[in-house]
Structure formats: C-alpha cells, structure tokens
Amino acid sequence: MGVTTLTVALISLVVVNRLDDYFLNQAQADLRVRTETVKEVLGITIDVGSRTQPPVSAQNVVDPGVVTTLDRSGFMDELIADRVAEADVTVVLGLAVDDPAAGPKVVPATNGRFEGDLTGPPQPGQAREAISYTASYALKDSQGYPYGMQLTLAAPYSYRASTVANVTGLLLVIGTVGIALSLVVAALLALRFASPLRRLTAASRQLAEGDLSGRVPAVEPSEGSAEIADLTRQFNRMADRLEELVEITRRDRDRSRDFLADVSHELRTPIAAMRTFNELLQDRAGEDPAPRAEFLEASSEQLSRLDWLAQNLLELSKLDSGLVLLELRSADLRDCVESAVAGSRLTADRRGVDVSLELPAGPVVIIHDPLRIGQVIGNLVSNAVKFTPRGGSVRVRLRPMADGASIEVADTGIGIDATELPHIFERFYRGSRGETRSSGSGLGLSIVKSIVDLHHGRIAVESRLGQGSRFEVRLPRDPELHALATEAASGRAGGGDDRPARPTGRDERTTDRPRA
Ligand code: ADP
Numbered sequence: 001m002g003v004t005t006l007t008v009a010l011i012s013l014v015v016v017n018r019l020d021d022y023f024l025n026q027a028q029a030d031l032r033v034r035t036e037t038v039k040e041v042l043g044i045t046i047d048v049g050s051r052t053q054p055p056v057s058a059q060n061v062v063d064p065g066v067v068t069t070l071d072r073s074g075f076m077d078e079l080i081a082d083r084v085a086e087a088d089v090t091v092v093l094g095l096a097v098d099d100p101a102a103g104p105k106v107v108p109a110t111n112g113r114f115e116g117d118l119t120g121p122p123q124p125g126q127a128r129e130a131i132s133y134t135a136s137y138a139l140k141d142s143q144g145y146p147y148g149m150q151l152t153l154a155a156p157y158s159y160r161a162s163t164v165a166n167v168t169g170l171l172l173v174i175g176t177v178g179i180a181l182s183l184v185v186a187a188l189l190a191l192r193f194a195s196p197l198r199r200l201t202a203a204s205r206q207l208a209e210g211d212l213s214g215r216v217p218a219v220e221p222s223e224g225s226a227e228i229a230d231l232t233r234q235f236n237r238m239a240d241r242l243e244e245l246v247e248i249t250r251r252d253r254d255r256s257r258d259f260l261a262d263v264s265h266e267l268r269t270p271i272a273a274m275r276t277f278n279e280l281l282q283d284r285a286g287e288d289p290a291p292r293a294e295f296l297e298a299s300s301e302q303l304s305r306l307d308w309l310a311q312n313l314l315e316l317s318k319l320d321s322g323l324v325l326l327e328l329r330s331a332d333l334r335d336c337v338e339s340a341v342a343g344s345r346l347t348a349d350r351r352g353v354d355v356s357l358e359l360p361a362g363p364v365v366i367i368h369d370p371l372r373i374g375q376v377i378g379n380l381v382s383n384a385v386k387f388t389p390r391g392g393s394v395r396v397r398l399r400p401m402a403d404g405a406s407i408e409v410a411d412t413g414i415g416i417d418a419t420e421l422p423h424i425f426e427r428f429y430r431g432s433r434g435e436t437r438s439s440g441s442g443l444g445l446s447i448v449k450s451i452v453d454l455h456h457g458r459i460a461v462e463s464r465l466g467q468g469s470r471f472e473v474r475l476p477r478d479p480e481l482h483a484l485a486t487e488a489a490s491g492r493a494g495g496g497d498d499r500p501a502r503p504t505g506r507d508e509r510t511t512d513r514p515r516a
Contacts, residue, residue, distance in 0.1 A: 019164055049063065055093065078120075085116075085153050089115065123157070129161075131154070135150070193225070200228075333366055372451045380448060380471050395410045410468065
C-alpha cells in the first residue's frame, strides 16, 4: 500500500506540474499568435483611418482620423479585445526607432495610447491567465508612411486552470481506487499466507510443548503457495519421524527396564540357593559328609549356571550394543553346520534323540561369520534335542537358495503353543510348561535372532503343540550387499522417504520384536 500510495503521489505531482507548464507555454504561444493577428487588423484599420496622411506625423502626433477610428465605440473593447485578442489590449502608436540589436522601439505619441478591455464572458472552463505579451513593430502604411506600434496583450482567457483541476481530480480518483484496490489485495494475500503459517506455528508450539501428535492440516490449493505447502508436508514428515523416534526410545527404555528386572531376578535365584546351602553347611549338615557332598555339588551346579548366565548376558549385550563385529568371510556353510550338529550329538545320544543331517552334494559358499552361524545352529539343535522326548528325532537340512542359503532345524518334540510363538525370541522368555520353564535362561533364541539379524538374514518358526517345531534360518549370499539392496528398495518404496540409513550389523530388532 505504501508503494502504491507513493507511486500515485509521485505520478500526480509530476503530471500536474508538467501539465501546468505545458498549458502555460501554450497560452504564451497563443498570445503571441494573437498579437500578430491584432497587429494585422490594426494595420488595416490605421491605413483606412489615415487615408493619404502619415498615421503618425513627424512631430510624433497620431493622425486625428486614426484616433477617431480607433476610439470608435466598441472597436477596441468588443472587436479587438473580445473577438480578436481574447485578452486586454494596449496599443501605443508613435514614431519607430529601429534598433538593429534590440529590434524596433516605439517612441509613444502624446495621443497614441489606446486600450481595449476584455469584457466578453468566458467559455465554460475558461479563466483569466496572469500572463502578458508585448511586441513592438516598425510598420509602413499603404502609402509607405512609417510609424511604430507597440502591442501588449494581457490576462487572456485559457483552459489551463480548469484542465489542471480536472486532471488533478481524475488522478485523485484513480489514486484512491488504486490504494483501495491494493488494500483489498494486500488483505487477501495476507490472509492467504497468514492462515497456513499460523497453523504451522500452532503445530510447532504443540510439538515444543511435548505433544508430538501435533500436525498441520494440508494446505488448501486456495491458500498459501507451493513453498508453504511443501514446508507443511516436510513439517508433518518431521513430526512423524520425531514421534516414531520418541516411541522407539520409549520402547527401548521400557525394554531395558524389563531386562534389568529380569537379570536381577535370574541372578537372585541361584544366589539364594547358594546362600541356603551355605547356611546349611555351616549348621550341623556341614559335619555330615553325605549331605555336605550333596550341597557342595548343588552349589557347584548353581555356580556354573551363574557363570553360563553371565556369559550369555555378556554375549547378548555385546550383540545388542553393536560391539560385536562379524568376522565375515566367504566359506562353505556345510562345514559350520556339520560341526555344530556334531557338537550336539553326544547330548542327543544320551537323551535318546536321533539327529540326522542333510547336506547338499556341492559346496554352499556364502559370506558369513562361521563361528557365529555355528553358534546359531548349535543353539537351535540343542533346543530341538532338549524339547524332544526320548525316541524322537531332529532333522537338520542345509539347502542352497537363489540368493543365499536356508538352514532348517526340525524336531518331533513337544512343540510350541501358538500363543507363545510370538514371544520365544524375547529375552528371558521361557515356555509356560514345566519342562521348558525349568531348563535354560530364555536367552538362547534372543542370541540366535541377534546373530541372524547381524547377517541381514531372517529366522522363521512353525510349530504344532505335541508334533514338533521347525526353525528356518535364511542367510543372504552377501550380508552387506543385501543390506544395501534392501535399503535402496525401501527408499524407492517410500517415494524418496528420507529415513536414516540403518547401521550395518544392527537391525530393527528393537522395533519389530514383540513385547512380552
Ligand atoms: P532356553 O535357553 O530357555 O531354551 P530359548 O531362548 O532358547 O531359551 O528358548 C525360549 C523358549 O522357546 C523355550 O523356553 C521354549 O519354550 C521355546 N522353544 C525353543 N525351541 C524350542 C523347540 N525346539 N521346541 C519347543 N519349544 C522350543
């Protein structure tokens, strides 16, 4: 509005000023032309009035005939001033002195002054102009007698004042309309841009106050600009990410709290048992060799359980914190599957469970950490042996796949209840039934899953209660390449979604593992 007002004011000022000058010049030029006309008319009149005498005698007296003609009633006022000059006219007759430098000069005759006043009414829009024009002429009448004439035309009628007033009025109207229009447009624009920005501010405030559900409604096509719409979209995306991250952090915190509670619970049980044995040994039982040996044996069992628990916990926390760096190398998977199965055979034989191994004829070469994958298979096979009653069987099968390999561990054991199936990979989760509760710590499958995740593989389980379970581990041919490909695919699927790259070696285990 300021710019519009200033522009209109400047234009008005310049236009009015220039117009005023222009009309003044025009009036001056008009006056000059009319002076010439008046001179011509008066020349003829003087010629007629003086007849054969000179119009101005050598004594500088105007001929009486000329005086009479010019003084004739109505001649100077109505004819010359009103009709021809349209201005006040002063005529001075006398002898002419020709000055070559300054032009002709008139020495006024004593009876040589004639005046005619403009008395006629002005045309509509005309007004008297405060200008005048004087010209001196050295003339000769038709007989050749010389004389001088000085003419002054003053205060003519002109349209200057009314035209300038008209234009000023017009500019004032245009200016007012322009300013009013700019006011309306400015208000509309302000409204258009201010509303989405106000909503954006409200949503940011909501976010800053801790309410992460704050989002900005989509910008209507009639509001704001493409940039504001883009800003809104980006803001909402940022808010989504923030909410997601806070949720992940919250879940991680809860999980850590649960984990700590589980750990202390697990540690308390063997410690309490050992304290009891200790107290009993300090009492009378300590002197009796048979119970003493029994208590010491039980204590040693609890100690090895504690040691085993500590080892598993350390392992899991290392895997979790990403401290474990896989020693990846390209090797035949058959070797590590074979040795893992061989490690469980003794226990299986003791428990009367048959373990069979099915390996392909050719090598299955993939990039993996043989020690860790051996640990995975060892854990799965020892679980299968543990949860399979005497006479049952465990079948381990390795198959090459198009993009890696599949290792299957199937047993004919007790199976897992469908309700428990989603929880078996959680830390400290142990089945609800007697035989599963009493054995193990519930950490084995957590470790298995962590190692498989580090390899960017997948683990799946199928189980029927009373019929057995089947665990399948799928490993990619090259974990790093697979991670890159998955990331690129998820980036494409997300339409350029700018998720941060997942750190290699650690998967979204924290997010996709169901909570107990
Ligand atoms: P644990 O060290 O107690 O065996 P895991 O994490 O290895 O802990 O297993 C968790 C639970 O999953 C077990 O307590 C058991 O209930 C169930 N489970 C795992 N493997 C099998 C299987 N082969 N057959 C039946 N149940 C199984």
